[in-house]
Amino acid sequence: MALLQTVTAAPPQPPPVRRSRRRRDPGRWIVLAFLGILAVGILLPLAVVVFNALKPAQEYANSSPIALPHHLDLTNLREFWTRVDYGRKLWNSVLISGSVAVIAVLLSLFNAYALGIGKVRGRLALLVAFIGANILPQEVLVYPLYYLAKKLDLYDTRLSVIIIFSVIQTAFGTYLLAAVFAQFPRELLEAARLDGAGTWRTLWRVVVPISRPTLAVLMVFFFVWTWNEFFIPLIFLLSNDNQTVSVALGVLQGQRLMDATMSSASAVLGMIPTIVFFLIFQRTLSRGITMGAIK
Amino acid sequence: MTQVRTASGRRGPGYWLYLVPGAALFVAVILVPFAMNIGISLTDWDGVGRPQWTGFGQYRELFGDGLFWSSFRHSLVLVLAMAVIPTILGLILAYALFDVIGKRFGPRTASVLRAAFYLPQVLPVAVAGIVWSWLLTDDGAVNAVLRKVGLASLAHDWLGEEKWALATVAGVLVWIQLGFPLVVFMSGLQRVDPALYEAAEIDGAGWWGRLWHVTIPQIRPEIAVVLLWTTIAALKVFPPIYVLTKGGPGDATNVPSYFSFQNFFDKTDVGYGAAIATVLTLLILALAAVFLRLQGRQQEEV
Numbered sequence: 001m002a003l004l005q006t007v008t009a010a011p012p013q014p015p016p017v018r019r020s021r022r023r024r025d026p027g028r029w030i031v032l033a034f035l036g037i038l039a040v041g042i043l044l045p046l047a048v049v050v051f052n053a054l055k056p057a058q059e060y061a062n063s064s065p066i067a068l069p070h071h072l073d074l075t076n077l078r079e080f081w082t083r084v085d086y087g088r089k090l091w092n093s094v095l096i097s098g099s100v101a102v103i104a105v106l107l108s109l110f111n112a113y114a115l116g117i118g119k120v121r122g123r124l125a126l127l128v129a130f131i132g133a134n135i136l137p138q139e140v141l142v143y144p145l146y147y148l149a150k151k152l153d154l155y156d157t158r159l160s161v162i163i164i165f166s167v168i169q170t171a172f173g174t175y176l177l178a179a180v181f182a183q184f185p186r187e188l189l190e191a192a193r194l195d196g197a198g199t200w201r202t203l204w205r206v207v208v209p210i211s212r213p214t215l216a217v218l219m220v221f222f223f224v225w226t227w228n229e230f231f232i233p234l235i236f237l238l239s240n241d242n243q244t245v246s247v248a249l250g251v252l253q254g255q256r257l258m259d260a261t262m263s264s265a266s267a268v269l270g271m272i273p274t275i276v277f278f279l280i281f282q283r284t285l286s287r288g289i290t291m292g293a294i295k
Numbered sequence: 296m297t298q299v300r301t302a303s304g305r306r307g308p309g310y311w312l313y314l315v316p317g318a319a320l321f322v323a324v325i326l327v328p329f330a331m332n333i334g335i336s337l338t339d340w341d342g343v344g345r346p347q348w349t350g351f352g353q354y355r356e357l358f359g360d361g362l363f364w365s366s367f368r369h370s371l372v373l374v375l376a377m378a379v380i381p382t383i384l385g386l387i388l389a390y391a392l393f394d395v396i397g398k399r400f401g402p403r404t405a406s407v408l409r410a411a412f413y414l415p416q417v418l419p420v421a422v423a424g425i426v427w428s429w430l431l432t433d434d435g436a437v438n439a440v441l442r443k444v445g446l447a448s449l450a451h452d453w454l455g456e457e458k459w460a461l462a463t464v465a466g467v468l469v470w471i472q473l474g475f476p477l478v479v480f481m482s483g484l485q486r487v488d489p490a491l492y493e494a495a496e497i498d499g500a501g502w503w504g505r506l507w508h509v510t511i512p513q514i515r516p517e518i519a520v521v522l523l524w525t526t527i528a529a530l531k532v533f534p535p536i537y538v539l540t541k542g543g544p545g546d547a548t549n550v551p552s553y554f555s556f557q558n559f560f561d562k563t564d565v566g567y568g569a570a571i572a573t574v575l576t577l578l579i580l581a582l583a584a585v586f587l588r589l590q591g592r593q594q595e596e597v
Contacts, residue, residue, distance in 0.1 A: 031395045032404075035388070039411035042470065046414070048436050049426050065436040066443070111317040118310025126314075133325045135583055137531040139555045139572040143335065143565055144328035147342075167324040170317060199309045228419045230534040231552075235560070250421035250538050253428060263429045270422035278410075278417055 046271065053077060053264040060261050080265040084248055085240070090273070092237075093227055093244040096161055101223040103166040105215055108173025113203055115174065116181025117189065127178060133171040138231050146235060156238045164232055169222045180214055181207070220281050227273070245270055336569035342559075346566065353570035362546055363571065366554045369461060370530055373550065376465035377472045377529035378522055384469075385476030386518070388412065390506050392477075393484045394492075409481060413474035420471070424538025427467045428454065454540055457547045464539055464548050471535070476521045483517035484510065516590075523586045527579055551575045 052060060053076055055069040080086065111130075115123045145164060146155070154160040184207065192202040208215070233247045243251070249270045252258055258266065336353055338346035357363050397405040415423060430436045431453040438450040453463040487510065495505045511518070533552040536542060542549035542557065549557075551571055558568030 028395050028399045031391055032400060035391060035396060035408055038388075039408050042415065042473075043411055045426055045430055045436075045470075049429060052436075064439045064443075065434075066439045107317045107320070110313040114310040114313040118313065120310050120314065126318075129321070131583075132580065133321070135527055135579055136325070136329070137552055137572065137575050137579060139531075139533075139552050139559075139568075140332050140576045141325065141328040142556075142572075143342075143559050143569060144331035145324070146559075147331075148328070163320070164324055167320045171321070171325070174317065199313075203313075224417065228417075230420055230537070231556075234537070246419045246421045249419070249425060250534065253421065253425045253538050254541060260429065260432075263425055267422050267425040267429065270419060270425070274418050274422070275414075278414065 049264045049267050050271075052261070053268040055261070057261050065260075076261050076265040077269060080262055080269060083262075084252070084266075086245075086248075086269055088241065089243055089245045089248045092158060092242060093246070093273075096158055096165070096233075096244060097223045097226040099162045100165045100169060100226040101219045103162070104169035104173055104222045105219045107166060107170040108177050108218065109203075109208070109215065111170065111174040112177030112181050113199075113207065116178040117184055117207065118199070123178075127175060130171045130174045133168070134175065138168075142232060142235060145232075149236065156236065156242060158237070158242055160236050161233050161244075164236070165226050165229060169225065173218050173222070176218070177211075177214065180211065184210075224277055224281070227277075245273065332569050333573055335566055336573045338566045340565045341563045342565045343563075349566065353566050354574070356567070357570050357574065362549065362554065363551075365546065366549045366551045369548060369550050370532075372461055372465055373468060373532055374526050374529040376468040377532065378525035380469050381472040381525065382476050382518065382521055384473060385480055385521070386511070387506070388473075389477050389480035389484060390510050393481055394502070394505075405481075409474075409478065412477050415471045416474035416478075418471075420534040421538055423467070423471055424535055427470075428539055431463060455544055457544050460540055460544060460547045464535065467539065468529075468532070468535060472525065475525065479517050479521050480514060483514035487513040519586070519590060523583065526582065530575065530579055530582075 048066065051069055052065055054072045054074070055063070056071055056073040056075065059070060114120050115126060149155040149157075149160045154163075188206055188210070189202060192206045197205065227244075228246060229244075230246050230250055233244050234250060237243045237247055240248075249266050252266060253263070335346065337348065337350060339349050339352070340346035392405045392408055396408060432438075433450075433452045433455070437453065441447060441450045451459050453459050491509050491513065492505055495509050500508060531552055532550060533556065536548055536550055536553045537556075540548040542553045552575065555568045555571035555575070558564045558571065562568075
């Protein structure tokens, strides 16, 4: 594409093109160098923390935090892992985020099917309600939810967080999917109807297979968003056994009880899952973010 | 069964049924608590006993509370850090990545750089908070670097001194936030017609000229959405404050969401906390409504 552009631009007006290219040629290296330095600068804080987490405790005590480690050593990480029962926190995060991703995609699918394809009456008002729910600060819901959860014996359970985030994520998912479904090819729905398929069969045999990529992006998104959620899990997951990774790290940090090596170890263990998701989902994520922005 | 029902009327009640689970949960988790919060804000309540009806008493107290106003002033600084600065930098960086790096060094180089800028955005905020708290303590890495290069006089307890804490938090938020506008703008640039750039180039527009006269007008919808979204996020911000400063030192970095949290759970002044949350919500909804109104009008003009 870029090539095509220079080719088409070149013949009619050679002088300005040549001039601009000559001017840009050394410039592009400067731009590359500048952006490269900036990118390193953005990643550097993370790298410094990783180095320090890998230093043996004694070396850490005797050297400056910006010195590179002489020996690599996993003791800090292992110690932090057992001290906070990190495996348990990971499992809680996976369980909560995974359940929310599946439930919220299903609920969004049903809602959007009724709103986008079924075009039920009053859909505009319903969509506005869903958008509104999406931008509400969670502070305005948290105390009543906390009170209700206590009454219902759901306080300090992972189930309470799963229910709350399934609904919050569904508010976004409904809005997005309803817009996608409004463009759904009518001929396909018509054909399914002529074949005698009811709404339930049409949903599973026609709508779901065709929108599978969008549903997958949504599911990835709900998973990562829920993984990173902090405020409501902080309040609802009181006991150590129920806490997610985010909450456990945030609470430990907030209590200022960790020494420097332990903090850096906790940050590294908190980064690892995200970096794994990031590598797996890089494309999906950036596509998804953009998708979110279209709203 | 289903076949009979659809045959009789395919736009009938059939589709309504699909809304039942979603709507029921929505009412239970969003609408009822939202209404309860407004109710609570009209009372004096410690969360345990019987709420005492006070009408608008909490709101009257709120508007006379200096802490409430200073928390909103801090919010304005965070709007700068989370919305304005990342949008401006994101535009320049996105255009540089798209126009210079993407075209001259290939899309792979551009996407590696983009990933680097974007990584802080996907980290859990708790992790980002730990990283920066660790770097910014008195004997942390940032001060170690400053001392090493002979700028020891610039070393501070960045998050612990009242004078510096808010600016430091703002800086960390720029670091976290930058990737979001960048990614959105880069994808927006994909749909700009290359002929517009050619025309601008032929007209003698330089790099900044093309950014200003072509890129910005063309991706205005993305810019508008990013600004709205990040401004709302800045007004709601909680986790970085909790992890970095807990609103302190003093109340130097307190923001409305943290202020309401303190009233709910530390001071158990639940009615007051509910009033703060309600005001914050109204502000955010008003902002979104004004914005959508403006956007609608703009689309009509075009």
